[in-house]
Amino acid sequence: MSRRRRIYEGKAKIIYEGPEPGTLVQFFKDDATAFNAQKHEVVDGKGVLNNRICEYIFQRLNGIGIPTHFIRRLNMREQLIKEVEIVPLEVVVRNIAAGSLCKRLGVEEGTVLPRSIIEFYYKNDELGDPLVSEEHITAFGWATPPEIDDMMALAIRINDFLSGLFMGVGIQLVDFKIECGRLYENEMMRIVLADEISPDSCRLWDVKTKEKMDKDRFREDLGGMLENYREVAKRLGIMNENEPARTGGPVLVKSD
Ligand code: TMP
Secondary structure (H helix, E strand, O other): OOOOOEEEEOOOEEEEEOOOOOEEEEEEOOEEEEOOOOEEEEOOOHHHHHHHHHHHHHHHHHHOOOOEOEEEEOOOOEEEEEOOEEOOEEEEEEEEOOHHHHHHHOOOOOOEEEEEEEEEEEOOHHHOOOEEOHHHHHHOOOOOHHHHHHHHHHHHHHHHHHHHHHHOOOEEEEEEEEEEEEEEEOOEEEEEEEOOOOOOOEEEEEOOOOOEOOOHHHHOOOOOHHHHHHHHHHHOOOOOOOOOOOOOOOOOOOOO
């Protein structure tokens, strides 16, 4: 069997060429990295969980008309995606102060923000993904003003939907990061959601206990990363290795 071509390898995923033109295969690794890969560990089974969680979220987003690169999950670690041209920006949406926002602006972690805040970071490992303004983005040609508008609209719709989805299962969506791609179809180009959404790229806090259920468990050496990712999957009603498949969808957690 001939080996398929590896197009790109990132810190947590590998992109292979797909079975037909215009498609790619996205492989989820078990590697966990933080602080621009200065901290690195292999967390057995993380890739499998993230593949499932990402599949579920992208399907739900596709279901409400949010365009994504996702086609279908292929197996435990891989999904078939549409080939897009990645916009070299990380788009972060914040609802509650945490992480770099607290460090940069001296806001206390957990402060509810007066409104959701969108930030852009330039994707460049050598520079450590610096925060950039729309001025930088347009001046350096990383995206056009209409593309910035599209990315912001996409980010806000995703935030609204996912905040509700997670709240329904007792999880607060503190912040998250997305990446967007340019999808070329029938001489048309549109901005779609690419990359992944998973506990690696979100901050998720248990509503009642405020327990962290995301990659901060690894970043902050809290332990129990996989257990928490599994709990996120379980609450969303997604099958995992230790649990038979459920068909019922998210488990509603009643607040008292
Ligand atoms: P930050 O507070 O470190 O800037 O992170 C904001 C959000 O973006 C948080 O949900 C984690 C996510 N994120 C990534 O997905 N990849 C990254 O490289 C970084 C720095 C953050």
